Amino acid sequence: KAGVTQTPRYLIKTRGQQVTLSCSPISGHRSVSWYQQTPGQGLQFLFEYFSETQRNKGNFPGRFSGRQFSNSRSEMNVSTLELGDSALYLCASSLGVGSSYEQYFGPGTRLTVT
Amino acid sequence: AQSVTQPDIHITVSEGASLELRCNYSYGATPYLFWYVQSPGQGLQLLLKYFSGDTLVQGIKGFEAEFKRSQSSFNLRKPSVHWSDAAEYFCAVVPRVSGANNLFFGTGTRLTVIP
Numbered sequence: 001k002a003g004v005t006q007t008p009r010y011l012i013k014t015r016g017q018q019v020t021l022s023c024s025p026i027s028g029h030r031s032v033s034w035y036q037q038t039p040g041q042g043l044q045f046l047f048e049y050f051s052e053t054q055r056n057k058g059n060f061p062g063r064f065s066g067r068q069f070s071n072s073r074s075e076m077n078v079s080t081l082e083l084g085d086s087a088l089y090l091c092a093s094s095l096g097v098g099s100s101y102e103q104y105f106g107p108g109t110r111l112t113v114t
Numbered sequence: 115a116q117s118v119t120q121p122d123i124h125i126t127v128s129e130g131a132s133l134e135l136r137c138n139y140s141y142g143a144t145p146y147l148f149w150y151v152q153s154p155g156q157g158l159q160l161l162l163k164y165f166s167g168d169t170l171v172q173g174i175k176g177f178e179a180e181f182k183r184s185q186s187s188f189n190l191r192k193p194s195v196h197w198s199d200a201a202e203y204f205c206a207v208v209p210r211v212s213g214a215n216n217l218f219f220g221t222g223t224r225l226t227v228i229p
Contacts, residue, residue: 004157043219056216092158105158105160108156
């Protein structure tokens with residue numbers, strides 16, 4: 001099976017702009033979670049989508065949003081970018097049902113805000 | 115407060131030596147436990163997991179971890195380290211809360227392997 005793919009891998013944006021990141025989960029996985037990784041805050045959970053619905057949300061401002069499509073692909077959007085949004089954004093997929101809590105990560109999108 | 119603690123920020127070991135990375139958690143009920151590894155510029159790779167049952171779990175790349183309820187620990191071990199094991203290692207948990215699937219991570223331990 002193909003792994004989790006994320007596009008783009010690298011992105012440079014300017015403060016105030018908005019950005020959309022994409023994630024394609026492993027085939028058959030219905031849950032997609034997003035995480036932000038920074039040197040200062042480490043790995044932090046953003047949100048989880050399951051069957052096109054946001055099932056869980058971390059402690060991030062409303063500028064961070066996401067959605068999931070019927071084929072389980074997910075996008076996350078960050079509006080009005082701030083310098084502090086520079087980070088590695090990781091997407092993880094899992095079956096999302098039953099007792100399966102294993103999450104498989106993509107390579108990430110490195111976002112730099114200037 | 116609920117937390118995952120990795121007390122060692124950086125560990126250096128010689129190639130061929132044994133390795134133990136520490137992880138402690140503080141949750142009301144034993145969470146689901148995981149170890150992930152991240153090589154530079156890469157995503158996270160799942161090494162092993164503990165849900166229940168046998169407290170010694172085997173993972174990929176020759177790693178194992180032992181769950182100790184009395185110490186709220188889930189330490190990662192490898193008997194003989196290879197240079198390719200140099201990476202950052204993260205302990206993570208999923209709390210046993212219905213409907214929650216999000217991982218909470220420790221701060222990570224960077225492993226350096228010297229020849």
